[in-house]
Amino acid sequence: MRILYVAGAVVAPGSHGGATHVLEVASELSKLGHELHVVCRREKDQPARLTLPVEGGLPIEFYRVRLPQYLNLLSYPWLARLAKVLKPDLVMERYYNLAGAGMIYARRHRLPSILEVNALMVDPPGTKKFLVDKLLFRRLEWWATLQCQWAGRIVTPLHTTVPKAIDRAKIAELPWGANTERFNPEKIDPEKQLRLRFQLGLPDANSGGRVAVFAGSFRHWHGVDILVEAARRLAPKDDQLYFLLLGGGPEEASLRAKVAAYGLEKRVILTGKIKHERMPTYLSLADCGVAPFDTSKHPPLRAAGFFWSPLKIFEYMALGLPTVTPDLPPLNQIIRPGEEGALFKEGDPQSLADALQEILAPGAVAAWERRRMGQSARNRVSREFSWEAHCHSLDQLIQELEQENPTAPGSRFGLKKWRIPRLSTIREASKRAGEFARRKLKR
Numbered sequence: 001m002r003i004l005y006v007a008g009a010v011v012a013p014g015s016h017g018g019a020t021h022v023l024e025v026a027s028e029l030s031k032l033g034h035e036l037h038v039v040c041r042r043e044k045d046q047p048a049r050l051t052l053p054v055e056g057g058l059p060i061e062f063y064r065v066r067l068p069q070y071l072n073l074l075s076y077p078w079l080a081r082l083a084k085v086l087k088p089d090l091v092m093e094r095y096y097n098l099a100g101a102g103m104i105y106a107r108r109h110r111l112p113s114i115l116e117v118n119a120l121m122v123d124p125p126g127t128k129k130f131l132v133d134k135l136l137f138r139r140l141e142w143w144a145t146l147q148c149q150w151a152g153r154i155v156t157p158l159h160t161t162v163p164k165a166i167d168r169a170k171i172a173e174l175p176w177g178a179n180t181e182r183f184n185p186e187k188i189d190p191e192k193q194l195r196l197r198f199q200l201g202l203p204d205a206n207s208g209g210r211v212a213v214f215a216g217s218f219r220h221w222h223g224v225d226i227l228v229e230a231a232r233r234l235a236p237k238d239d240q241l242y243f244l245l246l247g248g249g250p251e252e253a254s255l256r257a258k259v260a261a262y263g264l265e266k267r268v269i270l271t272g273k274i275k276h277e278r279m280p281t282y283l284s285l286a287d288c289g290v291a292p293f294d295t296s297k298h299p300p301l302r303a304a305g306f307f308w309s310p311l312k313i314f315e316y317m318a319l320g321l322p323t324v325t326p327d328l329p330p331l332n333q334i335i336r337p338g339e340e341g342a343l344f345k346e347g348d349p350q351s352l353a354d355a356l357q358e359i360l361a362p363g364a365v366a367a368w369e370r371r372r373m374g375q376s377a378r379n380r381v382s383r384e385f386s387w388e389a390h391c392h393s394l395d396q397l398i399q400e401l402e403q404e405n406p407t408a409p410g411s412r413f414g415l416k417k418w419r420i421p422r423l424s425t426i427r428e429a430s431k432r433a434g435e436f437a438r439r440k441l442k443r
Contacts, residue, residue: 001398002035004088006079006102008065008072012040013052015276017217017311021118022094023052023060024179028391030057034398037086039079039102042066069098076101083109090398092116095147097129097140103147112401114394115151120161120300120307152401155394158307158330172397176309177387182277183318185378188284197285200269202242210360211242213286213321215279216312218249221301223292223326228255229349230292230356232262241267241360246282248273280319287370288359289316291325294347306330317381322373324355334385340377 005026012019026036035058042048042064050062063082065075079101083091092114093102106113121144123129129140141163148154148166156162159171181187203209218224224245231243245255245268252270259268274282283289291313295301301308306328313334316323325331326346335341342359345351359370383389 001033001089001402002086003029003037003398004083004086004091004102004105005036005038005093006091006099007038007040007094008067008075008099008101009069009096010040010094011043011046012038012062015273018094018118020276020311021176024177024387025391025394026060027054027057028387029394030054030060032057032391032395034058034395036060037082037088038062039075039082040064041069069096072096072099073101076104080105090114090401093147094118095121095144097144100143100147103150107150112152112398112404113150114397114401115147115154117154117156117161118309120304121145121148122163123300123303152404153397155397156307157309158305160304161307172393174390174393175385176311176314177385177390178311178314178318178381180318180378180382180386180388183280183283183315185284185320188281192281193284196281200244200271200285201266202244202269202285203240207240208362209240209242210288210362211244211286212288212290212324212356212360213244213246213283213316214290214292214312215246215274215283215315216291218245218247218251218255220251221294221298222249222251223294223347224251224255225258226292226294226347226349226352227290228258228262228264228268230353231264231268233350233353234357235264235267237357238362240362241356243268244282244286245270246274246279247271279315283316283319283321286321287367288341288356289313289319289321289323290352290356291316291323291331292344292352293326293331295328296347310334314381314385317377317385320371320374320378322359322370322377324352324359335377338373340373340380 007022010018010022012022022038026038030036031054038060040062046064048064052060052062054060065078067075083105088111090112091102091106093099093116095115095117103113103115122141145163145165148162154162154171155174156171157173157175159168159173162171202211214224214227216222227243234241256270259265291310295306310331313323313325317340323335323341324344325335327343328346332343335343337343342355344355
């Protein structure tokens, strides 16, 4: 089947989690015999077209459009011309607040469609997005609901991300996954591993040193600050414990300052952003992975449950690392204490320190336990949480849609008369909405 995969807010291929998601889904679907044409955002000096070969599958064609995220919908005329040439059998779109060009095209041309939702579509009261939507007379919520109604199927890690008005039967809960071939401990180059260990100042694996790793975005709700606080408690007790923090983001500067203030520069190592293809070698230096999410700092996760599919956890598991994560669903269903890792009380540095102290205990017995849990983690992710498993489930949905009659366009929404507003109109409306919001916030 020829699939038009619209991810207009994502720069792909890339190192961001969203880019990884798009590339892995496209690759695995191509291995199942589908022909993938991916529309994504163009950045800086990137070429407008890219053909990416896939081992064991069909090449993926990337088409890049240079538009900022908030003007994503303006890509519709360009997308319609592209689709007219490609003649896709199905349209799949990655949801974004101001996207929807793919859903419009599928609706107008009576094509089967899948809407991919990876975050809460309607934020709870008290959030910035809720305030903006309120100032726009709930247009964002209306547009999100409309796209869900148009879609033949909705794919999401947790059904609560989707507006309550949508029929639960059309929502498929599919977690993200890990590339178990790339994140494979048996494929790590020992020379590269040793060289990187020396470069980062980490002790030799045979000297008794143990390493906990965090990989991801340094955002307030990812809990990296909690890990640094746990490191401050553990470092004086055990001079062979090290903490490797991979990534970057808004909290990076404050975290570096905190590490320096605690005098932990040699024990807590921050690398900055790492390309995703190099991540397996970096992770292989560790004895356990840490995902210290703190939902108290991100209201949508408290309102709808932990809908964020934890890519980092799946990649830790695939590489055979026991993992430490908060005791909240569904994380405590992915990581089971004593089987794939350990749990701690969310937001509590001392609880995290206790869990790390137990899982990173010195000695041969503790090392054997880590290997046992790591192997259990890899076995489980290979069965349940790989991109291959994700796309096999996705392929079943595609086959279901292929057998069903596509939804006919409804006159209720006047799609045949629908037109993309001019760029000047969009800019003027955005400017007025911004001015109105600023006046309201000052009061």
